[in-house]
Amino acid sequence: MGSISGAEDDPRVTCQTDSEGVALIRITRPEKRNAMALSMWVTMGSLFRRLDDDPAVRCVILTGDGGHFSAGADIAEFGEVRANAAQGLEYDRINDETTLAIRNCRKPAIAAISGVAVGGGLALALACDFRVADATARMGIPAGRLGLVYSVLDCRLLAERVGVTHAKEILFSGSIVGIDDAARLGLIDRRAEGDVLGAARTLAAEFTRNAPLSIAGNKAILNAIANGTAPGRMAELERWIADAFDSEDYAEGQRAFAERRAPRFTGR
Template sequence: MVETRKVLVDRAGGIGIVTLNRPEQRNAIDAETCAQLRAAFDGIEADDSLRIAVLAAKGPVFCAGMDLKAFVNGEAEQILFGPGRLGGFASRVRRKPVIAAVQGAALAGGFEIMLACDMAVAVRGAIFGLPECKRGIVAGAGGAFRLGQLLPRAIANEILLTGAPFDAERAASLGLINRITEGDPLPEALRLARDIAENAPLSISASLDLARCAQDAVSETCWAENDRHLRALIASEDAKEGARAFAERRGARWTGC
């Protein structure tokens, strides 16, 4: 195993395994984690012996999203707008499929990273959600428009506008995850990955490309609108208040500015 501190990289046959390794910070994404996650997937894409990857996490939480302390400390540009955007992953172009193995919570940017994967396996009891409206920002790592692509409008709007969390059973019923496990989701994610890795690599790549075709046709426009809204919101006083209120465990006092 190669440890890059905040991100671990391993392999199992033709499967690359990338693991978020900030359990004490609920695997929140800061600038350094972005850089390491980006480098991990650069390596997987460049390695012709790897057919597929699994994205997992250490500790009881898959990913809590952007590290709000890093955001307050001035890392927003690197975290949100660096190559590949959040995690160096949310908008990166990939030719190899990625399966998320989700334990605990995948919230905010953590859920958006899961949505950027091609498939997902989650433990029963996992929690998902996009609480950005509760923080004075927007699900700006693709979550807002990806939910709009994947789900009926009313359901996507409910998830986005209430910010309320939901469980793995509902995620499965909505088609957002493939399988629910009773324990650690990584073994099941690896089983699914092995089933895929046995197939012809050019066929895997072509099939993935075609499956994404309809969504990718509008993605460039969506990302441009996404970034316009996100930049305006993270510069707002409400965004600063949302982060402070979250850190201080109190209700936010919104001003609309």
């Protein structure tokens, strides 16, 4: 098992990678239900960028300590870091960089959710590819109760995930909903009957046995289709397809099929 650290890291966001290549990022600020200080947003983005570049990492799970995923941005520091339009836009820029680091990571990202995942906490979960939640999960975006307009990027990811009508319901009401309404609205993908982290690891295992280049290419193409950029990026996206045909993993997949054994993919 390995860990990632750096001089710029906020220690309230940690990362450990296991022998299967699953990186576990934990938000560890339980006394504030894992509310995200600005420095924590910066660290989160940095971690995902570094995991994206690490060939040993095959999947990322994001979770929170102390029975909660994340209560979102730390409102207590807004007077210092988000007091006016200039600061607010800079804060949103940093948040967007972190969101895109999660969204564009070539490795599958899974949010393992217990307790609250609200506001910026829900935005972190929506940036992931999949959301696994247990019966304690409570989700919502109370931006309207704070007089805030949700960022364009976060609105896009929300609408992409749940559809425009449900996105409007979530944003206009500002309601915090339980697991049943979260499922109705499309905010979660799988319910965990027991340990949510165990359920997330089970899902991760479905991904880590497959070819990393195949997953990365399919994720890039699907994300481009979802955000409407695919028509202008056809050459780039088709390169993923061509590179897969020329990869060692493609040759290994064919050998494994012929030999009736599990493939041993290396990401090359």
